[in-house]
Every structure is written in C-alpha cells, then in structure tokens.
Amino acid sequence: MVDWQVRRITKEVQRHDKNLFAKRSHTGKVQIFRKAKTYRKEVLDNCTLFYLVDAPQYVISLTDDWSGNGKNVEWGLEPIRQRLKAIDLWSNEQLFEEIMNQNEEVDVSNERNLKNNTENFLYEFRDQFKKTFNNVNTANLSKLDRRRVDDRRIKNGNFKQR
Numbered sequence: 001m002v003d004w005q006v007r008r009i010t011k012e013v014q015r016h017d018k019n020l021f022a023k024r025s026h027t028g029k030v031q032i033f034r035k036a037k038t039y040r041k042e043v044l045d046n047c048t049l050f051y052l053v054d055a056p057q058y059v060i061s062l063t064d065d066w067s068g069n070g071k072n073v074e075w076g077l078e079p080i081r082q083r084l085k086a087i088d089l090w091s092n093e094q095l096f097e098e099i100m101n102q103n104e105e106v107d108v109s110n111e112r113n114l115k116n117n118t119e120n121f122l123y124e125f126r127d128q129f130k131k132t133f134n135n136v137n138t139a140n141l142s143k144l145d146r147r148r149v150d151d152r153r154i155k156n157g158n159f160k161q162r
Contacts, residue, residue: 005074006030009062012077016084020059029072030062032084060087 009022009030019035033056042049063070066083 009077009080012081013084016081017088020084021056023056025061027072029068031068032059032062032080033057034059060084 003024006022006024009032013020013022013032017034020032021035022030022032024030036055036057037052038055039050040053042051060066060083061068061070062073062075062080064073
C-alpha cells in the first residue's frame with residue numbers, strides 16, 4: 001500500500017527526473033529509486049536467451065545521512081530536491097564540460113608549478129655552477145654552430161646523418 005507521503009515524494013522527484021520514484025522499505029524508511037532495465041541471461045536446451053527485466057537502481061534514502069544505514073528523518077520536499085540535484089549525475093548535462101575545465105586548470109597549475117620549481121632550482125644552485133665553471137676557458141671552445149651546418153646540409157639535399 002502506498003501512503004500519501006510516498007506519493008507526494010514520488011510526484012516531487014519526478015519533477016527532477018521522470019524515472020525516479022519513492023518507495024517505503026520493510027524497515028519503514030523512504031527510499032528513492034530510478035526505473036531501469038537490465039539484461040538477464042538464461043540457458044535453455046543449450047540455447048542462451050537474453051531478456052530485459054525491471055531492475056530499479058537505488059539513489060538515496062531519506063535518512064539523517066542520506067544512506068540506507070541512517071536514522072529515519074522526514075525531510076521536506078525542498079531538501080530532497082536539492083540533494084538530488086547535488087548527487088544526480090544523470091541530469092547534469094554540463095558534467096563533461098566541467099570535468100574538462102577542471103582538468104585544464106590542473107594542467108595549467110602543473111605547468112606553472114614546474115616552471116616555478118625549475119626556476120627556484122636554478123636560482124639556488126647558481127653559485128655552485130659559477131664556482132664549478134669558473135676556470136673553464138670558453139675562448140678555446142669550438143665556435144662552430146652545428147645547427148647552421150645541419151641546416152646548410154639539409155638545404156643542399158644531403159640528408160646523411162653526421
């Protein structure tokens with residue numbers, strides 16, 4: 001038997017999603033489910049049959065912590081609607097866009113972090129590099145720029161590796 005409270009909650013949650021409905025459990029808690037179908041598999045005379053059956057999916061219970069283990073609480077219709085909006089991923093059409101934006105923000109943050117850490121590392125060890133290469137005479141180093149030589153070789157059609 002469906003009581004008036006379950007009917008009223010069902011009517012309200014169906015405003016959010018027409019596949020939602022409320023049902024009172026054997027413990028007396030009101031729970032919200034989503035109408036869904038699933039495939040069942042049966043083997044009959046070495047022939048496998050698949051057929052659709054109703055399989056309601058649990059969404060939330062109307063308890064103090066919104067779980068099946070909480071204490072029974074009579075929530076108003078507005079808190080139920082707000083909770084469904086907050087947790088229901090089926091109705092969030094911008095979910096993919098929100099995830100992409102968050103990933104882009106994380107990537108930008110990671111790039112900025114890498115740049116800052118590299119800069120800090122180089123700044124900290126600048127004195128050690130100066131001391132290490134203090135006695136290196138750069139006047140004796142080769143002045144040949146390999147990039148120019150390679151570019152010239154490529155322009156002349158000689159693609160052989162050096």
